[in-house]
Amino acid sequence: MSETRFLTFRTRGGRCAIPLDRVREAARLRVLAPLPGAPPAYRGVALVRGEPLGVVDVGIALGDESSARPPDGDGPRMLIVVEGEPHALLVDAIDGFELIPEERQTPAPPGTGRVAGLVAEGDRTLRILDLGQLLARGTT
Helix, strand or coil, X not given: CCEEEEEEEEECCEEEEEEHHHEEEEEECCCXXXXXXXXXXXXXXXXXXXXXXXXXXXXXXXXXXXXXXXXCCCCCCEEEEECCCCXXXXXXXXXXXXXXXXXXXXXXXXXXXXXXXXXXXXXXXXXXXXXXXXXXXXXX
């Protein structure tokens, strides 16, 4: 039985996960400089340890309209810095690390390019994100 380690987090649209080996660090969003004319999911640029990173709002990138709110509104938001990318993901909260066996993971339906797989969690579903698709679509 093969298991993959994920970082799980929440957006207003539900729980999501990305492979832990793609995470460099997590940090609280402090200041976000908006970029006029950027796509809606591309919320701007934040400095993390002196490095400018493009910030992609996961909820908006996934089409969760309830996520469309000021990045600093409704309490603190978290950044997940993606390893090897000049980007960070903007999320509502980080839940933690989870080992998810492959047999619990099912492929996402066709046409959901930003979501690579799904994991049933009772009456809810954890979405495993495809970072390549999410970042490409979040910034274009």
